Amino acid sequence: MSKLYKTITPKHQKFISNQKIFFVATATADSRINLSPKGMDSLRVVNPNRIVWLNVTGSGNETAAHVQENPRMTLMFTAFEDNPMILRLYGKAKAIHNDDADWQLLFPLFPPIPGARQIFDLNVDLVQTSCGMAVPIFEYVCEREQLNTWASKKGEDGVKEYWKEKNSVSLDGKPTHFV
Numbered sequence: 419m420s421k422l423y424k425t426i427t428p429k430h431q432k433f434i435s436n437q438k439i440f441f442v443a444t445a446t447a448d449s450r451i452n453l454s455p456k457g458m459d460s461l462r463v464v465n466p467n468r469i470v471w472l473n474v475t476g477s478g479n480e481t482a483a484h485v486q487e488n489p490r491m492t493l494m495f496t497a498f499e500d501n502p503m504i505l506r507l508y509g510k511a512k513a514i515h516n517d518d519a520d521w522q523l524l525f526p527l528f529p530p531i532p533g534a535r536q537i538f539d540l541n542v543d544l545v546q547t548s549c550g551m552a553v554p555i556f557e558y559v560c561e562r563e564q565l566n567t568w569a570s571k572k573g574e575d576g577v578k579e580y581w582k583e584k585n586s587v588s589l590d591g592k593p594t595h596f597v
Contacts, residue, residue, distance in 0.1 A: 423545040425466035426507070430545060433505055434463060434495055438558050441494040442471075442538075444484035444511075449590040452480035458561060462527045469493065469507060469540040470524050475533035475569055475577055475585070482513050482536055483588035486595050491540055499558065502550035509542040513595075533569030533577050535585070 423430070434440075438457060445451040454476075461471040471493075473481065485491065489510040496504045514520045514537040524537050569577055587593055 420546060420548045423547075424543075426463055426469075426542060426545055427466070430505060430547070431463045433497070433503060434461070437495045437497070438561075439498075440471075442481060443492040443494070444481050444488070444490065446484050446487040446590075446592065449484060449487075449588065449592060450480075452478075452484060452588075454481065458531060459529055460531065467509075467542045469509075469542060470527065471538050471540075472525075472528045472531060472534050473536040473538055474531055474565060475535050475580065477584060478589060479535070479581075479585035479594045480588050481538065482585075482594040483590075483592040485511050485513055485538070487592065491538070493540065496550055496553050498553065498556040502553060504548045504550040504553070506546045506548075507540065507542045508544040508546070509540045511538045511540040513537075514539055532566050533572075535577075535581060 426434070440456050440461060441453060442456055443451060443453045456471065458474065460474070461469065464470055489512060491509060491511040493507040494504065514524060516525070520539070521537065524539070525534070528534070572580060585594060
C-alpha cells in the first residue's frame, strides 16, 4: 500500500495543491517532538525536490528552534475529501527570516499574510504515499480569519513585540534565532 519516490511527481503536486491543511513535524535529539497543523495559502512546490512554506505568528515557534539544531522535517498531507491518500515529504529544512537575502526572492511567492515570520525551505529527499483509507471524510467550509485579524490589529511593531515575548525560545528553552 505504501510507495516511495525520490521526487514530488506532478500527481503529488496536484494533490498537495488541493489540500487545505498540512502538518509539519520537527524535533531535536533532546526536545519534544513538535507536530503543527498549517493552513492558509502558505505552501509552494518550487520544484520536484523543494517546498517552501510561509510560517505565520503562532503561540510558539518550535519549528524554528528545531531546524537550527536538527534540520530534519516531515510534512504530511492527507485527503479529507475525494479519494483517500496520505502523502509525506521528508527532508532537511532551513528557516529564512525577513532580513535574509532569500526572503526577497521567496516572499513574493505568497499573498501578503499579516504576521508572517519565517519561510521554511525544505529540500525533499523522500516522498511516501500511503492509502489513508482510515482517515474520515470532512467537508471544507472556509478559512479562519482570526489570526489575520489579530496580527493586523497588533500592527507590525506589536507583532514583533509578541515575537520577543512568546517566540524567542522553544518549549524546551532552545533559541529560535530570529528575534
